[in-house]
Amino acid sequence: MTSTRRHILQAGLFGGLGNLLSSSHAQTTTVPAKRVRGIVFMVSDGMSHGVLPLTEALSQQTRKRSTRWWELLQSPGSVQGLMDTASANSLVTDSAAASSAWGGGQRVPNGQINVTDKGRKLEPIGVTLRAKKCRLGLVTTATVTHATPAGFAAVTPNRDDEQSIASQYLDRAEIVLGGGSQFFDPAQRKDKSDLFADFAKAGYEILRTRDQLLAARSPRLLGTFTSGHLPYSVDHSNDESLAKMVPTLSEMTDAALKRFLTGDAPFLLQVEGARIDHAAHANDVAGLLGDQLAFDDAIATVLATLAGRDDVLVVITSDHGNSNPGLNGMGSSYGRTNQHFSRIAGIKASHERIFAEWNAKKGGTAELTALVQERLGFKPTDSEAATLLDTMSGKPVPEWNHLLANPPGILGQIAGNHTGIGWTGTVHTADMTLITAVGPQAERFHGLVRNDSVHGKLLEMLLS
Template sequence: MISRKDFLKTGALSALTIPAMGLPRATQAAPAKKSYDGDAKNVIFIVADGMSHGTFALGDLVKSRQYGQHLHWTQLYNQTERPYHRGLMDMASANSIVTDSAAAASSWGSGQRINNGGINWSTEGKPLRSILPIFRDAGKKTGLVTTTRMTHATPASFATAVSSRNFEDQIAEQYLEAKVDVLMGGGHRHFAADRRDDGKDLYGEFRKAGYTIARNKSEMMSASSSDPILGIYSDSHLPYTTDHKTDAELASNVPTLAEMTVSALERLDSHPDGFILQIEGGRVDHAAHGNDVSGLIYDMIAFDDAVGEVLAFTENRDDTLVIITTDHGNANPGINGAGPGYSNAPLMLDQLHNFRHTNEWVFYNLPEEPTAGQVRELLMEATQLDLAEMDIEMVMKAMKGELATPYRAERTASSVLGKVLANYVSVNFIGDVHTGDYVELAVLGPGMDRMDSFTRNTELFDLMVDMAGVRAMAKSA
């Protein structure tokens, strides 16, 4: 029973809110201790690329319904013992309210807003000093872990400076110059002599510099933890979680983001003077661009598994600043109400449990001019859904560029397939590009007491540098 006084005090809405499944009502987390510059021996920055608020909710809903557990990230918000800061962040770049991943991560990596497309490249056209070299010069170890190509924008923005994010061959070389201790992700094509434009054997050069090279999960596991490591597990990006789980060979050869995270933390934590590590769930963004619903949600859950490892690693220690966030929204997906009293929405969402492959896999495996029967069959293999003839027709028209849509940006075949599947899983997208949403931000450990509810992206650079006590190194060239 709620008394009238309680009702007035808490407000009608909160008093009537149903607690989240299996969790107590969230209350205020324990207060944070006052922090001083230099309190953070370590910094862990964990970022889901292109995670809209709807993606966060979808990850949590699907994980709860399918596996009976909330995201680790949500669990953090639903406990009271461990202090944390939660807020929103404005990720705008120098030239737009909608950022790309390069300008977004550069704002954290150098403390400057730059134009979209560059990596730590000032609006005056000059390279900026980035955060991993700053920490390295202060005697700390450094690491980058990602599910994209190692040379992709988000990891690159913590250790390199180039005028265009497309200069990935150059970014690979700059990692060697930056002496990053742990590098793990995809992107073989930017390290192998026979894949690079200049024919340079970067694996050889890394080996000469003392690195262990790992090309699969077992090589990662057996590599000496005292040497620096270059772990490259795919020619381009690592596979989506949905495809990874279904393919036995991929599952045994390619580590998950959580496995790479554990391996990276073991290596870096052995160093007495601390470390900085960036961990990126990079393909959440790619799936959002592709309106690829199973790719999106299961990569979000896999990203959160890495969050779980970071939270476990830092559980009983107060020497590590942890930042959990995303760099921008993308395609802003959401679960739509469906059926009488919206009662069909949860059942439709549960269809996702049966998906065995992503939409990307479907397009990759279709012949050049497929018949309606071939499209239908492959989609059935991927989703276990028998799509209506009308839906298959729309996808085929879109593949030929013959389908008109009210919003012209969603005419692509991938967008149309995403929208067609919304009729079955009730998840829809508003477009297929980045959005200017203010993003979710969680901070734990030393420094969280300095955070306001609303943060400008560049403030995180200052927070990391000050809390780690490495400000002096930020100035030197």
């Protein structure tokens, strides 16, 4: 693979600046592009632009240091671009269509994995790579069969058919790590097939706990550490049993990348921080920023592992915006903004966990106020608690933004009164997403990049 680069000969050879700027003295030469042995494609799912500065501020507040993505934005060695994210049927994509654009090379309708609007099946990149002896890895905090990993290795008109997606991974993806054991379990599958046994027969080491992952020795791994999605980081770090059983995204990424760096085969490793998207749907700022910090830890692990190498490209991006969180200026001259923001660090549970706890015990406004105060660290007003109780009881509440007229939207707004965080809705948005690329041929991701052009770039680099 070669690329054409314009080299302007030194001014001294031609005796002056005028000559330097003259196109007649510019010489075009062809230089070989740096070889790409492997690509780590990192996706912070549903990460709107506003998430990055909020995560940086939280990291500075709680860890007294910068995030790695923030540092990369200031690094002269990294390339920045913007992803144009639409799908075949909408200006707003879902993760199925977005990952199909990357993994299949064409925009498809939302809800479908590598199946076009005409019903044509696209070959997922995992199949193309497999035929060329290139290894594929899928690491995620969602079920491993969720839309973003599936777009690289599966074909189905229905993204929710995770049982079918699970069986398609066999021999296509050599490392599969995340949640979703239910889709491999014969007792829970409609066809009763034992996918754990099938994968084990094909040489995969089957992992169900963090300790098993850390002790694993095989080159091929199938690790499913929960029945559904992995827990949010804010819940993971506040629950000893979860922390013991479930690895972090960084630990899973480390296990996958080290295996791919062994030997000479080319590889594509997708790493997804999946629940940034889920937290945005839930208008849950602690869930969102906790998982974005965990995603950033995975970036740090990748960059540390690749230090000193020049043959692995790292691409960091998102598939779409979601609910576009932002920090509002609070108080006179916005002087209370920082105080509001600092309360996020005191939140001890995701909204998902708060709703689950409430549904398990229920009660009146006094009990709800106590639960919110204990988990979120601030006391809701009487009217906030009453409105939240009404919406959770299915009663209509005064809310002109219909996207927010539901328990997540109301709890998100109540939390926003105390933290300063506002949300546009509880759904995906059409925003362009940020791309940061570092490593060989990173310049391919400079500027505006259509999501369906990524597939060709990945294949050109890995198969040339």
